[in-house]
Amino acid sequence: MLSREDNELITQTDAGTPMGNLMRRYWLPALLSEEISAPDCAPVRVKLLGEDLVAFRDTQGRIGLVGEHCAHRGTSLFYGRNEECGLRCVYHGWKYDVEGNVVDTPAEPGASDYKKKLRHTAYPTHETGGVIYTYLGAKEKQPLFPNYEWTQVPLEFTYVTKGLLECNYLQGLEGECDSSHLSFLHRAFNRDGNQPLYQADSSPVYETEDTDFGVRLIATRQAPDQQQYVRVSSFVMPVYGCVPAGRAAGELDGYEIHTYVPADDTHCWRYDMGFRRGRAVRDDEVHRRKQINPDYTRIRNARNHYLQDRQIQKTQTFTGIQDFLNHDACATESMGAIFDRSKEHLGVSDKAVIAVRKYLLTTVKELQHGKEPPHIVYQAKKNWFPHIDCFADLLPEKMTWQQHFDYLTEAAQKENPASFAAQRKAAS
Numbered sequence: 001m002l003s004r005e006d007n008e009l010i011t012q013t014d015a016g017t018p019m020g021n022l023m024r025r026y027w028l029p030a031l032l033s034e035e036i037s038a039p040d041c042a043p044v045r046v047k048l049l050g051e052d053l054v055a056f057r058d059t060q061g062r063i064g065l066v067g068e069h070c071a072h073r074g075t076s077l078f079y080g081r082n083e084e085c086g087l088r089c090v091y092h093g094w095k096y097d098v099e100g101n102v103v104d105t106p107a108e109p110g111a112s113d114y115k116k117k118l119r120h121t122a123y124p125t126h127e128t129g130g131v132i133y134t135y136l137g138a139k140e141k142q143p144l145f146p147n148y149e150w151t152q153v154p155l156e157f158t159y160v161t162k163g164l165l166e167c168n169y170l171q172g173l174e175g176e177c178d179s180s181h182l183s184f185l186h187r188a189f190n191r192d193g194n195q196p197l198y199q200a201d202s203s204p205v206y207e208t209e210d211t212d213f214g215v216r217l218i219a220t221r222q223a224p225d226q227q228q229y230v231r232v233s234s235f236v237m238p239v240y241g242c243v244p245a246g247r248a249a250g251e252l253d254g255y256e257i258h259t260y261v262p263a264d265d266t267h268c269w270r271y272d273m274g275f276r277r278g279r280a281v282r283d284d285e286v287h288r289r290k291q292i293n294p295d296y297t298r299i300r301n302a303r304n305h306y307l308q309d310r311q312i313q314k315t316q317t318f319t320g321i322q323d324f325l326n327h328d329a330c331a332t333e334s335m336g337a338i339f340d341r342s343k344e345h346l347g348v349s350d351k352a353v354i355a356v357r358k359y360l361l362t363t364v365k366e367l368q369h370g371k372e373p374p375h376i377v378y379q380a381k382k383n384w385f386p387h388i389d390c391f392a393d394l395l396p397e398k399m400t401w402q403q404h405f406d407y408l409t410e411a412a413q414k415e416n417p418a419s420f421a422a423q424r425k426a427a428s
Ligand code: FES
Pocket: 070, 071, 072, 073, 074, 075, 089, 090, 091, 092, 093, 094
């Protein structure tokens, strides 16, 4: 349970709010590469942390992410002409480059140098793995773009989907820190794979560990034959949930990064990014795309009750709703746009949710008192994170996960032997 004050503190991310200030210290996904796929293509609207922005790819392929409303008299640049290395407003032709410089004010007298005095809102971008990231904070605090493993593998080894979640970002994020819902919300009555393990033990024992990047979450279930089923996930500051999902059976594989970026306080963008370590991803593996409309809303949503089928709910699946994505959306959107956490009743199974909230609240309060937040990288030699990894494995009953995965501490400074980088090194 959170007090009303803490609930507001942790859920509000507009400019000037404490959590908004914290989020603005990190690189965040802003849109997919496919949304502005070619030079001079149509610009798109981007809503991020309550800010109205427009993204465009200029004639030279450079990406601009600028304030939506023209600096002149506010017309939306979404309708603008993307031409000759800039975005031109349709009202009086003012033109902006990717850095927010006003490069033309054709309605002003020829000799006017008015435009030189103007600077439009423009944010830096970084494109990798089919995602365009941005940094919305102060220029002098801009960190390096973090070299996560999923941003280092070849593009064809990755996949990504984006969808609108119609609730506050924290509700989505908390779902990634909650292994016990796998035994219920996502249950299929006749499914193979790990489902029997989730069902055999529906109350996992949780361990949590605060780290330099966020919180490591370990859920252990009892398994047959004196084994234990251990799932290790990572909450990575400020909105990433790394989970051992999306793996192909029998392969040494990457994992999925489920990201909940606030659009505003009552909507967020869920990005599901995944990667393979040893091969290209096949199109048919990215089944979630089928759940999403061209405008990135979900086909199954609250207005059509997620197309829940009560007969299937009786006979085949716990929810009667198709696909994990929609299960999660139903569970988190139906709490209301911003859930009032002073009304909840947490149990032992919520240990990881509590740990992640605490980490975020501590960090945001410390920043209010001038302490620098964690996991912001300024030095190239520190831009390496083998200890952000996650997996689901059957281990002998007596073995600890630390014995099995010895690279998983910051102090280890050791490459994960299964990582893309380690495999590339071994092959060379
Ligand atoms: S409002 Fe954009 S040029 Fe006038």
